[in-house]
Amino acid sequence: MADESDAEEAVANGADGDLEQNVGQRFDRLPATPAERTVEGRVSREEVVDYFADRFGIPPETFDDYTFWEKGAGKIWIYAGEAPTPLSIESLGMTCLRTRQEHWKPTTDFVQRVGRHATDCVIELEREQARAFAAGEDQALEWDGDWGYLIAAHELAGGLEPLGIGLYVHGELRSMVPKGRQRDL
């Protein structure tokens, strides 16, 4: 999915007398709660943590030692280190979630990092299906759960390992593994 430019973002958000506009080129720490928001359209830490708990069953404590940041329109980063806000550098921790769109979308790398804590919306794949998923292919699959973004996982040496993010719609699981991460295994 392409980054929206800041100009488009400003137009999309419309004018708001009280809130500042997002500055796309730097890192800003997320406010703790929606009530503390000072920037138009910016999500709060609470909403991010709740999203991972509500959708995937990832316990909120998982994120106790981390901070969340926005850089770029709606791109959320998770970071374990020390940093002041705002901060203009190349990157801070890793991208974990795309907000400012109707359906929030976790990143594949982040799902590989924390997906073992997930209990909901995890679709388990057989070996051949896992191969197709890792190669970036879409596939027809049965699934009784929610539609939308799912964590795809498969069994390796007796343990379930998260593969990445898939989009489930109309009986099809679409692999969201980015091009550079796709592999023929």
Added chain:
Amino acid sequence: MEPLERYRPIIDDFEAFLEACRRPLGNAVRINTIAASVERTLEVLDSEDVAYEQADWNPRVLRLETDSPGSTWTSFHGMTHGQEEVSAVPPVVLDPQPGERVWDACAAPGGKATQLAALMDDRGTVVANDSNLGRISALRFNAERLGATSLAVTNRDARNYSMKPFSFDAFDRALVDAPCSCEGTIRKNPDALDDWSEGYVDSVSGIQKGILRRAIQTTREGGTVVYSTCTFAPEENEAVVQHALDEADCRVVDVEVGLEHSPGLTEWGDEEFDASLEDAIRIYPHQNDTGGFFVAKLEVTA
């Protein structure tokens, strides 16, 4: 191999050295303990019938018996990362601890920066810097692939690095894995010596001195700085450390690592170096069947 002739006087068993330099290198990977424990990773490799040999000196380093270490499930899941065996030495020597503030002055493409994060259990701050924007994208890609959440990436010239962007004013430790003439990578890149010249060695040693000096300045008193290169040229190794001893507040301390190695030099041509440079290490390709490396460990004294 021509440029290596100048090392005949300083390398024991020079013929074995040359012979090793001519042999291609096997595939080594490092286990990324951010993603999975050593035990779990070995379990997965076993169950997938990927043969490996664990390095004696470091259980997290494996020699894989496959032609495509990047096309294994452990690699896809970020459990393993292709990294030359000797290239895993400098972070181990730096020995960063969870929660510390660590600077990797020349970090791209990030093999060592992500190793530092893993050694710190991905807790603390690893500022991974590189002056080359093109290489920063590879660094970011690797950081995300390996799930290193403690990494902050900057794109600056390390020689006049500013601490201003951060909320602290000194690092606990710093790694200077300097740009160099790369003689020690000849087994991986057979053309590594094609552009070799004394002029290049001299100009890059100026950059190395500038970066090492800045690393010592930005590290707190009592902190540790590790200087490493993948080259044999004393102008880029002992002479650079000697320059730091002359110009900055630091001393050389002993490097302990369970790999066969030779001591740092105390003289080269008509130059003499401080006796403490014997505590630095030179790893030659024939000693452990790896690439070549130089590693010196410094303690910051003011």
